[in-house]
Amino acid sequence: MMRARSDRMRRQYKTIVLIPTMGFLHEGHLSLIKEGHKHGDDMAVSIFVNPTQFGPEEDLESYPKNLERDLELLQEEGVDAVFTPDAKEIYGNKFQTYVTLEKLPNYLCGLSRPIHFRGVATVVAKLFNTVKPHVAVFGRKDYQQLVVIRQMVRDLDFGIEIIGAPTVREPDCLAMSSRNKYLTSEQRISALSLYKSLQKAKELIKSGVQDAATIIDWATELIQSYPETDIDYIAICDTETLVDIQIIDRPVQMALAVRIGKARLIDNMLLNP
Numbered sequence: 328m329m330r331a332r333s334d335r336m337r338r339q340y341k342t343i344v345l346i347p348t349m350g351f352l353h354e355g356h357l358s359l360i361k362e363g364h365k366h367g368d369d370m371a372v373s374i375f376v377n378p379t380q381f382g383p384e385e386d387l388e389s390y391p392k393n394l395e396r397d398l399e400l401l402q403e404e405g406v407d408a409v410f411t412p413d414a415k416e417i418y419g420n421k422f423q424t425y426v427t428l429e430k431l432p433n434y435l436c437g438l439s440r441p442i443h444f445r446g447v448a449t450v451v452a453k454l455f456n457t458v459k460p461h462v463a464v465f466g467r468k469d470y471q472q473l474v475v476i477r478q479m480v481r482d483l484d485f486g487i488e489i490i491g492a493p494t495v496r497e498p499d500c501l502a503m504s505s506r507n508k509y510l511t512s513e514q515r516i517s518a519l520s521l522y523k524s525l526q527k528a529k530e531l532i533k534s535g536v537q538d539a540a541t542i543i544d545w546a547t548e549l550i551q552s553y554p555e556t557d558i559d560y561i562a563i564c565d566t567e568t569l570v571d572i573q574i575i576d577r578p579v580q581m582a583l584a585v586r587i588g589k590a591r592l593i594d595n596m597l598l599n600p
C-alpha cells in the first residue's frame with residue numbers, strides 16, 4: 328500500500344520526504360518534519376520499533392509507545408502519510424538479507440551494541456525501498472547513525488538526499504530522547520552531565536587545550552561526579568570515519584554514551600579548535 332502510494336506521488340512529480348522514527352514522538356522528531364517540509368512536498372513518517380537493532384539485553388519490550396498521541400502530533404505537523412508496519416510486515420517469512428557496514432560500526436555505540444547498526448541499516452534500506460523517498464531527514468543527535476546512513480546511501484547508490492538536522496534540547500539542554508522517560512527525577516539531574524561535559528570540552532578548547540585525552544579526562548571526572556552515572560564511552564573522533572583523534576587541530580566530533588539507571592543516553596557535539 329505504501330509502495331503504491333509512493334508510485335502515485337512520484338507520477339504526480341511530488342518530492343517525497345521520509346522521516347524514519349520509532350515513535351513516542353517529541354519536539355526532536357517534530358523538528359525533523361519541519362526541516363523536511365523545506366525539502367519536499369509529500370511528507371511521510373514511519374513509526375516502527377525495529378527489533379533487529381536491539382540487543383538481547385536491551386529495551387525492545389519496554390520501549391515507550393503512544394501511537395494515538397503520535398498520530399495527533401503528525402496530523403498537526405501536516406504529515407501526508409504515516410507508515411506503521413508491524414514486524415511481520417518488515418521481516419516476514421524467513422528473512423535473511425542484512426545490510427552490514429565494514430568499518431563504521433566498529434566505533435562508538437557499535438562497540439557495546441554489536442548488532443545495532445546492522446539492524447538500523449537494514450531497516451532503513453527497507454523503508455527506503457518501500458517509501459521511495461527523494462529526501463530523508465535524520466537527527467544529528469544519533470550522530471553515528473547519520474554517518475552510517477550516509478555511507479550506505481553512497482555505497483548502495485540509493486540516490487536519496489540525506490539531511491542531518493540539529494539536536495533539539497530541553498530548556499536545561501538535555502538532548503530530547505524517548506528514553507528520557509526512563510529517568511527518575513534524581514537521574515534526570517545526572518543526565519545533564521552529558522551536555523555539561525560537552526560544554527566543558529568546548530571551553531577547554533577555547534582556552535587552548537588541543538590534547539583529546541586531557542578533554543576526555545575532564546569529561547570523565549565531571550560525569551562521574553554525578554550519582555548513578557556509568558560511562559559507556561567518551562570519544563573525540565574524525566567527523567566522517569569516527570576514528571579517534573589525539574590532537575584537535577581541525578573540527579572533530581565529540582560523542583559519548585552514559586548509562587543512568589535503565590536509560591542509556593547519548594549526546595555529541597562538533598568541536599571547533
Ligand code: AMP
Binds near residue numbers: 355464466505
Ligand atoms: P528515534 O525515534 O529515537 O529512532 O529517532 C528518530 C529520528 O529522530 C532519528 O533520526 C533521530 O536522530 C531523531 N532524533 C531523536 N531525538 C532527537 C533530538 N533530540 N533532536 C533531533 N533529532 C532527534
